[in-house]
Amino acid sequence: MPRPALASRPQSPDTKTPRRAPLTWLGVLPGLLLCATIAAVATVIGHLVPVLGAAIPAVLIGVIVAVVRRPSGRLAGGVRFASSRVLQCAVVLLGAGLSIDSVLRVGARSAPVMLLSLAVCVLAAWWLGRALRIDAGLVTLIGVGTAICGASAIAAVSPVIRAKSSQVAYAVSTIFLFNILAIGAFPLIGHLLGMSPQAFGLFAGTAVNDTSSVVAAATVYGAAALEFAVVVKLVRTLMIIPVSVGLAFLQARRGQERSGFSLGRLVRLVPWFLVGFVVLALVNSAGAIPPAVAEVLSGVSGFLVAIALAGIGLSTDLTAIRSAGWRPLALGGMLSVLVAATTLTSMAFAGCL
Template sequence: MTTAAGRATPAVIPTRHARRPHPARRAPRVLRSGPAPGLALCAVAVVLALLVNHLVPVVSPLLVAILLGAVLANAWPLPTALAPGLAVAAKPLLRAGIVLLGLQVVLGQVLGLGWGMIAVVVAVVGLGIASTLAYGRLLGVPAGLTLLVACGFSICGAAAVAAVDGLVDAEEEDVATAVALVVVCGTLMIPVAPLVVTALGMGPYAGGLWAGGSIHEVAQVVAAGGAIGGGALAAAVIVKLTRVLMLAPVMATISWRRRRALAAAGGRADGGRLPPLVPVFVLGFVAMVLVRSFLPLPAPVLDGARQLQTVLLTAAMFALGCGVRLGLVRQVGVRPFVLAALSTATVALVCLAGVTLAT
């Protein structure tokens, strides 16, 4: 093609008519496996954890799953293809398990403790969280890790840690450290609790109340209550489930404070929206508590829900355990361990004083 001046100009081919490269020459697509591989690994871990629990009933499948995940993650580098499935287990499955956990709480049993013991449980959770937050500031522990430890140690262990993480999007190393601290400190309390009960001359009932109000995980409470003997186990479980019931107001309070802080700063959570005033899984938990308390549910339904809850929480604990890297735990230093020890001691002492007054 030439211009009036006789100079040649290159022909312009419209873009819409440009020749596309041959399919064989295109860049290969990156195949995404989705959550299936990670969820399959969680399923294998759940089976192993339940098998260990069947052979040794005193060992909780949740604790076994955490240990399996931690050992696996530290022994071999986990493929990135597992990450989506582990993320599904650590959050959606965990929240579903927490919802079903509400079916274990009967308001009649909680009220049967008496208002004095209910006040003790509220004091344990409230003072436990407040004092742990204060300790964290004094020790210079990061605020996110301090909040995770405060709720995990004061309410219901690793499940509370993961629930808080779902609200505040804590750092991975903070979640891993908090879960590891729950496992270590709560497990140490299993043999310590019977020794303290014997040394202080507490009866089985009072000892069970104290164990239920002091130890972090439900499974750890069951182990300690069984070791104390007598009527300790039933009392310990009821008190512990009353602490679990405190998960609802605490999570709602954290969500409300975060919502207010984001609104004041003109910010938004991920997705461009403020977080809900009350998280959906908390509403589901409360709904299940009400269903169990006021509706006559058949025993097979309750047994099935309990087994499903165990499977979901065990899968979630395995996923959380996979985030426990010894290198990350070493990097945080000694201060979180001091924080965990102080939090455990404070919760135990507050509960001991309360049980003494209430009984």
């Protein structure tokens, strides 16, 4: 999966975005150490106040630091690395505590709820976008970002629809705002409705759009919720493939240049961390991972999640969020609420609440 783009100050359509230089360990280390320090403080807070865990403090501390002074220069590369690659490594390690049989069962159970919420979100995005008179490209980006997996879906779809850099920045900023809100709101909703860990995992994995926010919200709710939510989320992430292919065909039918969807390009859309997660689950199913080792890997994964969420918080760009204007934010907010409501309704009918 392409690396999620960070929210940045929107540019004019004619402005080219400079290509980032490849990251090196020396370039990553300063920002990564900052995120690890915040994660360590958040972990201590989580031990003192178990109901918070480490996830919410890590995000909040990161946001506060970013509001005072957003990391840039030598720190930016490490913060970007923490919020993307470190999170993906944490997801891979979660596979060590699951069997492939449980992964398949959870995936099959979540598919109807997930597909219904995705369809409702895509259709609502098209209708609401027209009603709010938002550019079609921006509507598409916000719609797939909310329906599938946030900034990762936006990054995957933007070259297919030839989105402008300003549209990508607006969409990522909008999605980012509702990611942060979901981390605090979803556990409260789960407790108010008396959800079991499995029910909350299905709810968060289906209704929260970005992997980082799914992991954060589920971590607050408990280890069992986290395992369930990650499986649901990874199944949902695969929807990038049919959605991207469908958009490519729509572009071709509109008379635009063909996107050239090859088998290689389809394979590249499959997230590497999803493959790693499944491989570890297979290894664990074969009994090759002792329980003590699985427990250690689970603890390492939890700390990596805190590091990643510190990076997410440090990436907060209030200027970009304000620059997005009220229409994209209104669209993102309405779609987020609609997806959550659709998920809860379908879970109730399916007897999953």
